[in-house]
Amino acid sequence: MPPGEPTEYIAKNSFIEGTRETGLDDLTREGGFLMSDLRTAVQNVNTTITRLNEQALAPENMQNIRASVEQLSAATAALAESSKKIDSVIDKADATMGSAKKAADDVQTAMTDARKTIQAATQAIHVAQHGIGDDDVIQARIHGGTSLVTAQGDIAPYLPIVNIDHDNQYMT
Numbered sequence: 001m002p003p004g005e006p007t008e009y010i011a012k013n014s015f016i017e018g019t020r021e022t023g024l025d026d027l028t029r030e031g032g033f034l035m036s037d038l039r040t041a042v043q044n045v046n047t048t049i050t051r052l053n054e055q056a057l058a059p060e061n062m063q064n065i066r067a068s069v070e071q072l073s074a075a076t077a078a079l080a081e082s083s084k085k086i087d088s089v090i091d092k093a094d095a096t097m098g099s100a101k102k103a104a105d106d107v108q109t110a111m112t113d114a115r116k117t118i119q120a121a122t123q124a125i126h127v128a129q130h131g132i133g134d135d136d137v138i139q140a141r142i143h144g145g146t147s148l149v150t151a152q153g154d155i156a157p158y159l160p161i162v163n164i165d166h167d168n169q170y171m172t
Contacts, residue, residue: 010016055061
């Protein structure tokens with residue numbers, strides 16, 4: 001019976017079409033259709049497997065696959081050997097770079113020493129040109145001076161550092 005309140009009544013002698021419940025004969029008929037579909041699917045699977053066996057898995061194709069795998073194995077071994085050689089080259093390059101860095105550091109140290117020597121020589125020439133005596137230089141350094149005014153009023157900058165040893169001798 002349909003849900004809700006009835007709104008109309010069925011007229012007398014009306015023809016009403018209905019459906020019947022499914023029975024055993026309906027299941028048998030549908031099972032026959034299903035068996036036909038199943039046979040077709042099994043035949044398709046059999047055809048595909050036959051083609052695979054005859055074409056893709058044929059002995060000559062299997063030999064080709066085997067040869068490809070062997071070539072891949074040989075290439076991998078060669079790559080591993082090349083990698084070892086590259087590691088050796090990289091180690092040698094690293095050692096060379098270390099030596100180059102040390103040489104560059106040594107050159108830098110030598111340049112610094114040369115710069116100090118040239119500066120000391122320039123200062124010595126400047127001191128000699130202005131007639132500044134050794135005692136004046138010593139006194140200027142002892143009193144913390146970084147430049148010395150000469151008797152003529154000139155400034156002698158960057159005087160060499162003077163150290164006095166235990167015998168009261170001065171050294172530059």
